[in-house]
Amino acid sequence: xxxxxxxxxxxxxxxxxxxxxxxxxxxxxxxxxxxxxxxxxxxxxxxxxxxxxxxxxxxxxxxxxxxxxxxxxxxxxxxxxxxxxxxxxxxxxxxxxxxxxxxxxxxxxxxxxx
Amino acid sequence: xxxxxxxxxxxxxxxxxxxxxxxxxxxxxxxxxxxxxxxxxxxxxxxxxxxxxxxxxxxxxxxxxxxxxxxxxxxxxxxxxxxxxxxxxxxxxxxxxxxxxxxxxxxxxxxx
Numbered sequence: 001x002x003x004x005x006x007x008x009x010x011x012x013x014x015x016x017x018x019x020x021x022x023x024x025x026x027x028x029x030x031x032x033x034x035x036x037x038x039x040x041x042x043x044x045x046x047x048x049x050x051x052x053x054x055x056x057x058x059x060x061x062x063x064x065x066x067x068x069x070x071x072x073x074x075x076x077x078x079x080x081x082x083x084x085x086x087x088x089x090x091x092x093x094x095x096x097x098x099x100x101x102x103x104x105x106x107x108x109x110x111x112x113x114x
Numbered sequence: 115x116x117x118x119x120x121x122x123x124x125x126x127x128x129x130x131x132x133x134x135x136x137x138x139x140x141x142x143x144x145x146x147x148x149x150x151x152x153x154x155x156x157x158x159x160x161x162x163x164x165x166x167x168x169x170x171x172x173x174x175x176x177x178x179x180x181x182x183x184x185x186x187x188x189x190x191x192x193x194x195x196x197x198x199x200x201x202x203x204x205x206x207x208x209x210x211x212x213x214x215x216x217x218x219x220x221x222x223x224x225x226x
Contacts (some may be wrong), residue, residue, distance in 0.1 A: 029194075102163060103148075104160075
């Protein structure tokens with residue numbers, strides 16, 4: 001079965017600092033990968049998704065970016081964090097072994113921008 | 115475009131009482147439907163899914179959901195809830211190889 005790893009689990013960063021969140025996938029190959037953000041008291045907002053190495057689709061224009069340097073690695077970055085970037089970031093992937101559209105989620109990263 | 119509406123943002127219920135969390139979707143094509151559960155500060159865990167076949171779907175932790183195509187609904191039910199069921203529940207829809215579209219979530223609070 002597929003497992004999604006994320007780190008760090010929590011992060012406190014000052015405004016204007018850079019950001020790098022990493023997501024790796026275990027147990028499947030060539031998955032679709034997704035980054036979601038969950039603000040306090042709100043639902044899930046899809047930020048980026050990727051269907052392959054170097055292929056990134058952005059759903060929401062903002063100061064965040066994503067990259068997929070390897071098949072099972074997905075990175076979320078920012079050059080300068082804003083207060084509004086605080087939230088719970090979730091990485092998800094689809095499994096090619098099971099229903100292709102069923103998403104598995106990582107444990108999340110809690111980001112607080114101060 | 116697809117959309118999901120979870121009609122209740124919060125649902126308080128007493129322990130051992132039944133619960134229904136409502137979900138309605140909008141889509142112009144055939145859909146696959148999902149319910150996920152999120153415990154505090156954790157990722158989302160799949161509770162159950164409807165892909166095809168029987169409209170009554172059973173999932174983990176005693177939950178079940180019924181797909182109603184005419185009413186475009188996929189309500190989640192449990193006959194008797196436990197304190198441990200306190201969590202956020204998300205309904206989601208997909209038409210296939212596209213990102214899931216999620217509802218805004220329903221916070222279930224089970225009261226002892």
